[in-house]
Amino acid sequence: MIHQNVKVLEENYLSDKASINALHNEKRRIKYINTWADKRSIKLVDARSEVKIVRLKAMDETATVSVVQSLKLSYDYLNKIVPIQSFGIGTRHFMTLKKLNGEWMISREWYLDPLDENPDTIAETQDGAAPSVPNPKSISNGKRYKRQQAIAYADKYAGTAWGAGNNRRYNPDYKDYTGRGGDCTNFASQVVGDKRGGGLPMTSQWRYNKQSGGTQYWVRTDSFKHFLVNSGYGKQVFKGGYEQIVKPTKEDPNGAIARLQPGDLIGYIIHGNDIDHFSVLVGYDEYGYPLVNSHTTDRYRVPFDLGWDRNTKYVLVHIKD
Numbered sequence: 001m002i003h004q005n006v007k008v009l010e011e012n013y014l015s016d017k018a019s020i021n022a023l024h025n026e027k028r029r030i031k032y033i034n035t036w037a038d039k040r041s042i043k044l045v046d047a048r049s050e051v052k053i054v055r056l057k058a059m060d061e062t063a064t065v066s067v068v069q070s071l072k073l074s075y076d077y078l079n080k081i082v083p084i085q086s087f088g089i090g091t092r093h094f095m096t097l098k099k100l101n102g103e104w105m106i107s108r109e110w111y112l113d114p115l116d117e118n119p120d121t122i123a124e125t126q127d128g129a130a131p132s133v134p135n136p137k138s139i140s141n142g143k144r145y146k147r148q149q150a151i152a153y154a155d156k157y158a159g160t161a162w163g164a165g166n167n168r169r170y171n172p173d174y175k176d177y178t179g180r181g182g183d184c185t186n187f188a189s190q191v192v193g194d195k196r197g198g199g200l201p202m203t204s205q206w207r208y209n210k211q212s213g214g215t216q217y218w219v220r221t222d223s224f225k226h227f228l229v230n231s232g233y234g235k236q237v238f239k240g241g242y243e244q245i246v247k248p249t250k251e252d253p254n255g256a257i258a259r260l261q262p263g264d265l266i267g268y269i270i271h272g273n274d275i276d277h278f279s280v281l282v283g284y285d286e287y288g289y290p291l292v293n294s295h296t297t298d299r300y301r302v303p304f305d306l307g308w309d310r311n312t313k314y315v316l317v318h319i320k321d
Helices: 017-039 147-156 184-193 223-233 242-246
Strands: 041-060 062-077 085-100 103-112 234-240 265-271 275-285 290-294 298-301 313-319
Touching: 017 041, 017 103, 041 298, 184 223, 184 275, 184 290, 223 234, 223 265, 223 275, 223 313, 234 242, 242 313, 265 290, 275 298
Parallel strands: none
Antiparallel strands: 041 062, 062 085, 085 103, 085 298, 234 313, 265 275, 265 313, 275 290, 290 298
16 A cells, blocks of 8 residues: 555455456555545555454355454655644455465455545646645534534544544444445434534434434435535535635635534535535644545545545535534
8 A cells, every 4th residue: 555566465366357356446546545645745654454354254165254444544744844644444345265275365355445446537736735724723512513522423433444433333323324325424414413422403304213213314415415404504615626625715715625614514426416425524634634534434534535536526514503
């Protein structure tokens, strides 16, 4: 990941089509994250993983394995005097292994991974620098929305990502919708609505029940966004591509992204007008790069645009205090 020595990977894969495709994905994610770093004027300096085997079924020549990788990535700014920064990513891997000459080799692999993107379509700005937003000196709880608590909740329950609390597990009081379309909106709803989080009161439309789970406004991206705006709980403050939301203007000297506060939400649109993913803005790194937490692609204090491209539209949603 750091030194981009892909040769050391090749000895772990077979020569059939499925295995070669799995190897190609690994090579592409290495190229993607290093290309992204180049376009943000940062350099990856360290990568450390912890791997937990969740399921293992082994026979004489074949094995199926489910593992969780908690990855810590550290980076340094090339042109700024800023301490080394770190963020966490959690990835679920599902692999088929086959034995060849007494060694286990990767035959097939499928995973939820936020880095498996096309490195040639990464968005960039003319100055080639990472966005920088002034870091608020303090974050206060409002009368209705407990912003500090929301951020603490997002950090505690960020899932399998390095850095997350709760032994890197989701809140067991809620169902995991990862296998049913994704858990990102369920997590965002928890952050703003759980009493230990932001504490916004549930309604007849937007609510969670332990037996039946969440309503469509609780778990579905567009329904959730429409509820926030129509209920008065939130406000859409901007929508645009990466360059549009980070570009300084007279109205927004630090870019439209600076309209958000920690505890607010970012929606991501891949195609069309429907939101595909939600993340929670939890703060900024030492330089001012906005950082987010999310589920499904589990992330802990990750730069908000990592894993997205120049075609992505960002929907910035402010939660009213």
